[in-house]
Amino acid sequence: MTLLLEVTDLRTRFHTAEGTVFAVNGISFSIKEGETVAVVGESGCGKSVSMLSVLRLIPIPPGEIASGKACYCGVDLFGKTEAEMELVRGKEIAMIFQDPMTSLNPVLTIGRQITETLTRHEGMDQKAAELRAVELLDQVGISDPAERLGDYPHQFSGGMRQRVMIAMALACLPSLLIADEPTTALDVTIQAQIVELVQSLRDKLHMAIIWITHDLGVVAGLAERVLVMYAGFIVEEARVDDLYANPRHPYTLALLEALPRADRRRDRRLKSIPGAPPSLLVEPHGCPFVARCEYAVEKCRDQNPLLTPVGPEHRIACWVDVKTGAPR
Amino acid sequence: MDTTPSRIATLTPDDLETPPLGLGQLAWRKFRRHKPAILGSIVLVLLFLYAFGSPLFISESYANHTDTTLRLLPPSAAHPFGTDTIGRDVLARSIYGGQISLLIGLTAVIVETVLGILVGALAGYYGGVVDSILMRITEAMLNIPEIFLLIVMAKYFGGKIPEVDILGRTFSGSVVVIVVIIGLTSWMYLARIVRAEFLSLKENDFVLAARATGTKNIEIIFRHILPNSIAPIVVSATLGVANAILAEAYISFLGLGVQPPTATWGNMLDGANNYLDTAPWLWLFPGLFIVLTVLSINFLGDGMRDALDPRSRTV
Numbered sequence: 001m002t003l004l005l006e007v008t009d010l011r012t013r014f015h016t017a018e019g020t021v022f023a024v025n026g027i028s029f030s031i032k033e034g035e036t037v038a039v040v041g042e043s044g045c046g047k048s049v050s051m052l053s054v055l056r057l058i059p060i061p062p063g064e065i066a067s068g069k070a071c072y073c074g075v076d077l078f079g080k081t082e083a084e085m086e087l088v089r090g091k092e093i094a095m096i097f098q099d100p101m102t103s104l105n106p107v108l109t110i111g112r113q114i115t116e117t118l119t120r121h122e123g124m125d126q127k128a129a130e131l132r133a134v135e136l137l138d139q140v141g142i143s144d145p146a147e148r149l150g151d152y153p154h155q156f157s158g159g160m161r162q163r164v165m166i167a168m169a170l171a172c173l174p175s176l177l178i179a180d181e182p183t184t185a186l187d188v189t190i191q192a193q194i195v196e197l198v199q200s201l202r203d204k205l206h207m208a209i210i211w212i213t214h215d216l217g218v219v220a221g222l223a224e225r226v227l228v229m230y231a232g233f234i235v236e237e238a239r240v241d242d243l244y245a246n247p248r249h250p251y252t253l254a255l256l257e258a259l260p261r262a263d264r265r266r267d268r269r270l271k272s273i274p275g276a277p278p279s280l281l282v283e284p285h286g287c288p289f290v291a292r293c294e295y296a297v298e299k300c301r302d303q304n305p306l307l308t309p310v311g312p313e314h315r316i317a318c319w320v321d322v323k324t325g326a327p328r
Numbered sequence: 329m330d331t332t333p334s335r336i337a338t339l340t341p342d343d344l345e346t347p348p349l350g351l352g353q354l355a356w357r358k359f360r361r362h363k364p365a366i367l368g369s370i371v372l373v374l375l376f377l378y379a380f381g382s383p384l385f386i387s388e389s390y391a392n393h394t395d396t397t398l399r400l401l402p403p404s405a406a407h408p409f410g411t412d413t414i415g416r417d418v419l420a421r422s423i424y425g426g427q428i429s430l431l432i433g434l435t436a437v438i439v440e441t442v443l444g445i446l447v448g449a450l451a452g453y454y455g456g457v458v459d460s461i462l463m464r465i466t467e468a469m470l471n472i473p474e475i476f477l478l479i480v481m482a483k484y485f486g487g488k489i490p491e492v493d494i495l496g497r498t499f500s501g502s503v504v505v506i507v508v509i510i511g512l513t514s515w516m517y518l519a520r521i522v523r524a525e526f527l528s529l530k531e532n533d534f535v536l537a538a539r540a541t542g543t544k545n546i547e548i549i550f551r552h553i554l555p556n557s558i559a560p561i562v563v564s565a566t567l568g569v570a571n572a573i574l575a576e577a578y579i580s581f582l583g584l585g586v587q588p589p590t591a592t593w594g595n596m597l598d599g600a601n602n603y604l605d606t607a608p609w610l611w612l613f614p615g616l617f618i619v620l621t622v623l624s625i626n627f628l629g630d631g632m633r634d635a636l637d638p639r640s641r642t643v
Contacts, residue, residue, distance in 0.1 A: 057539055061456070090541030097540075102533040107555045116551075117541045168541060 004176055004208050005054070005093075006030040010068035012046075012053045015061060019281045023049045025232040026068070028307070033175065036202065036209040038219040038240070040255070041229035042277065047212045050229075051178050055093060056085050072176075091121040094169035098181040100161035104153035110137075110164050111149030117171045136167040140197060159190035163197065170201060176208045183218060195222055216259055220244065225313070228252050231278050231288035234307060238314040249316045250293045287319070295320040358635040365631020368624035375621055379426030391420035392589040400607050410609035413599060422613050425591035429573055430621070432507055432592070436572035439511025441565050444518025449549050451519070452526025463523070466516045474513050478575060481509040482584040502587045510575045518564050525557035559636035563629055570625035577618055593618050 012024040024046045031037050039047045052058045054070045054077065070077040072092065077085065089095075097103040105113060114136060115129035124132065130149065137145035140163040153161060162182060169177060179198065183191040195218055202209055211222060219226055219240065226243045228236040228251065236249035247253045257271040275292040278284075287293070287300040297320060305317045359365060398415035401407055409418035451462040469477075485505045529535070530553060538552050573593075579585035580594030588595060593614040600611035 055540060057536060086542040086544060088542070089539065090543075095537075095540040097533055097537055099533055103537040105534040105538070105552050105556070107558075108552070116543070120542060165537070168537075171541075 002033055004031050004033045004035075004073065006069075006071045007050075007054060008069045008071075010050060010053060010070065011066040012049055012058065013064045013066050014058075015064065020283075021280045022283060023232055023280060024053060025284050027229070027232070027234045029227055029234060029237065031176070031208050031210060034202075034206050034208055035225065036211065036223045037225045037227060038211045038213060038223035039227045039229060040213055040216060040219055042214055044277065044280070045229045046232040047229055048180050051095070051180060051210060051212060055089055055095060055178070056082075057089075057095075087121075090117050090169075090174070091172045092174055093176045093178065094172070094174040095178040095180065096162070096165045096169045096182050099185045100158055100165055100182075101185065103165055104161055106153055109150050109152055110156070111151075114149075114164070114168050114171060117168060121172045132171070133167070136171055137164070139170075139201070140164070140167045141193075142167075159186055159193065162186060162190075162194055166194075166197065166201070170205065170207075173205055174207060176210065177202075178210045178212070180212045181214070182211075183215070184213070191218070198222075216255065228255070231284065232280065233284075233288055233304075233317060235289065235318070236316045237307065238311075242311070242314055246311075246314075248310050248314065248322060249318050250295045250320070250322055251289050253322055254292075287317075295322055355635040359631050362631035362634055364627040365634075368627030368631070371620060371624040372628065375426065375617070375624070376430065379423055379430055382423045383427075386420045386423060388424055390417065391424045391591060392416065400603070400610075402607070403609055409613045410607070412596070412610055413603075418596070418609060418613055421591040421596055422593065422617060425593045425596055425614065426617060428503060428586060428590060428592040429576060429594065429618070432503065432510070432576045432586075433569040433573040433621075435507045436510035436514070436575075437565050437568040439508060440515045440518060440568050440572070441561065443511060443515035444564075445522050445554070445561065447515065448519040448522025448524075449526055449554065452523035453530055453545070453549050453553065455527075459523075462519075466519050469513070470516045474575070475578060477513045478509060478579050479582065479584060481512065482506070482579050485509065502585065503590065506576055506579065506585050510572045514568060514571060514575070518561070518568070521560050521564055522557060525560060526553055529553045529556050563633045563636060566625060566629040566632060570622040570629070573618065573621055573625075 007030065008028045009026045010024055010028070011022075011026050014021040014023055027046075027050055029037070039051070041047050049058060053063075053065055053068075056065070056077065058065075065078060068078065072088065077088065080088070104110065111130060111133055114133040115124075115126060118124045118129035118132055119126065122129075122132075133149060134145045137148060142148055142160060142163055148156075153164075156164060165182075177198075182198075183194050186194060198209065198211075199222060201207075209222075211219070213219060223240050226236075226238060226240050227234050228243075228249065230251050236243070236247070236252045238246075238248075243252065244256065247256055251273075254271065254273045258273065260270060273292055278288055278291065284304065286302050287296070287304055290296045290300040293300065295318075299319050303319070305319050307315045307317045309315050393416060395415040398407075398411050399413060401411040401415075403410045407417050407419065409422060412418055412421070447462050447466060451459040451466075482505070485508075526549075535548060535552060538548050543552070576585055576592060577594035577597065580592050581597045583595075583598050586592045586595050596614040597611055600607075600614075603610050
């Protein structure tokens, strides 16, 4: 499989009235054609910002992409003009968002919102675009698609709206779909339906997916590889089964301990991680997790560990071996 | 025993399954309840019928026909609204003057709305330097009294404009000048309203979602955000018509507006101040038309504001 997107040393900052927010601090990752990668981490750890940075959708100013490269099919997206980026967004890389209740324009019919992408990127006329829109709505499981083209977003339920968003995102058959917590705002049964839908569409359309979430349960069923983010850093990267069976970073370990599991004893209390994530207003120094880490050693305070391989396709950023508690 | 049937049980399934009302239907329901707005709409329709229907019976040449033997005649059967200082029929002039006044009101608002939306949308959407420059210009314009701007512009542009033919009528070129200068001096409030709308609307997820599908900024501004802020624009434009008619009346009254023989309600008042008590019909009728129009439009605008305001969703 060939490399689709390769991000190197991405740093994103926001210059606000309270000071500079160090949102993303030099992350590197790549995704191959047709691969599904999950990005997990708690709120405010830079998951969404890093993906929005790749598509150059963060507001500049106050935002700033301070360094890095995002090579899509070998071409750096950060070197493109805004007009060239418009040809990438929606056509090559599509994105769906967390809250389907607010991501659709309330005063435009969904037909118009879907056909707009098609007429822009595929040069279809209105009639052809409408036919294609019906096909797309049918594909994402909306019944009576032809009649529903003229409906407004408020006439759809939350789950249905997320299906419409997916139809819009898939309109031009992108090679990469970035899904920013697409199931967080939905209830559990609808979540499962949406995950299943995306899975089946992925297999049919052979697209790569970056799935941003804080739900490790969803990740297990969907992704092939996982990136764990913390305070704007990638702290662990592994194949999904490897990550669950053999977590190597103290933060990942703590996250998994906090997850209820069917194969554990019922009377055991779920562990929570003490403390709070560090303020992003301070330039990072040392390991970002040091204050909450039960394995922390002296070295962790001054030197930020780099992401280093610990096994096949498994990299962590930690000075300590969590199995022995000894420094590596 | 209590035999009255439960109120819940009287709801038939049909009642429960009526589709929810669209936004337009909701607005219409609320508008209908606003009595002054309904009254205003009716009066406006009558005024438009008066100005644009009556020419079927009275010709424009009659309205501009002068006869010094018939100077300053009080209302009579032959001249129901009397005659003016050079013997023209006031009724006929109020009809043709009404056409011009109403057209000036409507077209000046088009100029005002286009300018206001452009300035407000660009300032609100792009923010930063663009916003600062555009808003400083807007504030500078607001700081100069509108009447002063009107007079200076009317003086500067007036006089040298050739006559124009629109809708089968020949207008003094000053009509076009007045439309443009009223538009140029009244867009500032609308620009501020539109800017405020854009500032809050552009933070919505649907704007981000539109950008994520590769939509150009210009399309986001005019096709995605603008339709969401249509309600305050419509209300402001409606009230703008009344202000434009008043503005035309000011400058025409001062003799700087539309030049005779083309009549407007405003320039019919020009000179009437010399005959306040001796020939009250000179100012009474055009004055009445102006007051009626402005009042009706304001009532209509009020009703629309209530009906379109998303914060008052009660039916």
